[in-house]
Amino acid sequence: MTVHVVQGGDGLARRAFSVDDVRRMVETGIMGPKEPVELREGELIAMPAEKFAHSRATDFILRKLFREVPENEWAVGSERTLQLGSDTLVQPDLLVFPRALFQPSAEGFLAVPGPDLFLIEVADSSLLHDRTMKARLYSRHAVREYWIVDLNGRRIVAHRRPEQGLYQDIAPFKDDQPAVSAPPGPSFQLRIADLD
Numbered sequence: 001m002t003v004h005v006v007q008g009g010d011g012l013a014r015r016a017f018s019v020d021d022v023r024r025m026v027e028t029g030i031m032g033p034k035e036p037v038e039l040r041e042g043e044l045i046a047m048p049a050e051k052f053a054h055s056r057a058t059d060f061i062l063r064k065l066f067r068e069v070p071e072n073e074w075a076v077g078s079e080r081t082l083q084l085g086s087d088t089l090v091q092p093d094l095l096v097f098p099r100a101l102f103q104p105s106a107e108g109f110l111a112v113p114g115p116d117l118f119l120i121e122v123a124d125s126s127l128l129h130d131r132t133m134k135a136r137l138y139s140r141h142a143v144r145e146y147w148i149v150d151l152n153g154r155r156i157v158a159h160r161r162p163e164q165g166l167y168q169d170i171a172p173f174k175d176d177q178p179a180v181s182a183p184p185g186p187s188f189q190l191r192i193a194d195l196d
Helices: 019-028 052-068 127-140
Strands: 005-007 013-015 037-040 043-046 074-078 082-085 088-090 094-098 118-123 145-150 155-163 166-174
Touching: 019 088, 052 074, 052 094, 052 118, 118 127, 127 145, 127 155, 127 166
Parallel strands: 118 145
Antiparallel strands: 005 013, 037 043, 037 088, 074 094, 082 088, 094 118, 145 155, 155 166
């Protein structure tokens, strides 16, 4: 049996898991189906408990997406497990993608190609992580558009045009400035002031 490894941030080797490993852990009861973990390029990451401000903002944005994004064309979800590759499962706070692509991977998880994804992460205590690790991860998987809703900094940071593992267009929108999703995605705009 071959055991794959990844190198952690501390330089130490860790056993690398695959999406299929996670599927089998859920099926055998080692992990619960709603356990707050992500698989990022082979490494299992425990997710922190959600705080009130994060929950409130996520709920508001989700309701706004449901009102403004045409349901017959686009699927909208919150904290759904999304497979981005054979070693990557993430649970973005919000995701929007063409309804026609609502389909499972071979392992049974939602699988949508990065160029068809519009992802939103709400950041209160997770800002550094969302700006660095999540942005690099989403860019490497060619996620077309990625927004960080920075609750403490009172801004929305839109990331677009992923190329060679980095977003080429990163634009902040403060208070009353609307962040507007770019074509070919759905028409959606959000101001940080909307969340007050």
